[in-house]
Amino acid sequence: DIQMTQSPSSLSASVGDRVTITCRASQSISTYLNWYQQKPGRAPKLLIYAASHLHSGVPSRLSGSGSGTDFTLTINSLQPEDFATYYCQQSYRTPYTFGQGTKLEIK
Amino acid sequence: EVQLVESGGGLVKPGGSLRLSCAASGFTFSSYTMTWVRQAPGKGLEWVSSISSVSSYRHYADSVNGRFTISRDNARNSLFLQLNSLRAEDTAVYFCAFELEHDDAFDIWGQGTMVTVSS
Numbered sequence: 025d026i027q028m029t030q031s032p033s034s035l036s037a038s039v040g041d042r043v044t045i046t047c048r049a050s051q052s053i054s055t056y057l058n059w060y061q062q063k064p065g066r067a068p069k070l071l072i073y074a075a076s077h078l079h080s081g082v083p084s085r086l087s088g089s090g091s092g093t094d095f096t097l098t099i100n101s102l103q104p105e106d107f108a109t110y111y112c113q114q115s116y117r118t119p120y121t122f123g124q125g126t127k128l129e130i131k
Numbered sequence: 132e133v134q135l136v137e138s139g140g141g142l143v144k145p146g147g148s149l150r151l152s153c154a155a156s157g158f159t160f161s162s163y164t165m166t167w168v169r170q171a172p173g174k175g176l177e178w179v180s181s182i183s184s185v186s187s188y189r190h191y192a193d194s195v196n197g198r199f200t201i202s203r204d205n206a207r208n209s210l211f212l213q214l215n216s217l218r219a220e221d222t223a224v225y226f227c228a229f230e231l232e233h234d235d236a237f238d239i240w241g242q243g244t245m246v247t248v249s250s
Contacts, residue, residue: 121178
């Protein structure tokens with residue numbers, strides 16, 4: 025199975041800050057990497073697909089990059105609605121593994 | 132409106148069985164691969180199983196292989212997950228999801244149904 029490792033596991037930041045979350049795959053997955061946001065009690069929401077493509081309706085202050093084994097999600101100018109848990113997920117092959125999540129909290 | 136609505140969750144004893152359903156609407160259900168993803172309380176997301184549009188392939192996570200069975204009824208726009216030989220570690224919210232706009236990315240999710248395995 026392909027292991028996905030996110031860092032950090034948690035992160036404190038303030039409104040207006042820029043944050044970066046990283047995701048590393050245990051083997052090359054090309055750009056088969058997606059990012060999701062989840063808030064408590066809610067289903068996940070797709071943010072970024074194919075490593076760097078913004079899903080419709082997602083604000084442009086979010087961006088994704090990377091290929092192969094190393095990927096990043098960057099959020100510029102944090103807004104109150106961005107405080108949530110973020111997951112990466114590989115769709116290169118089944119089982120479609122997720123990272124363990126990064127909880128973004130308000131400082 | 133594209134919508135997925137899960138049902139069938141509940142409290143079941145270890146070793147018991149449960150059948151989850153996911154009712155789909157607002158899109159051509161028979162054209163899409165469908166997937167179940169679960170989330171244990173306070174934990175991360177875990178892909179469980181996927182089934183192709185005409186049920187020609189089914190994939191399972193190792194943790195559920197041999198105990199869970201995914202199926203679908205395209206005439207009824209419904210996805211199912213049969214959970215057998217349930218264990219405490221199967222306690223989770225179970226979401227159905229699929230890739231509407233982008234291949235290989237789950238952009239549509241249901242609200243989830245809770246399964247609790249406890250004596």
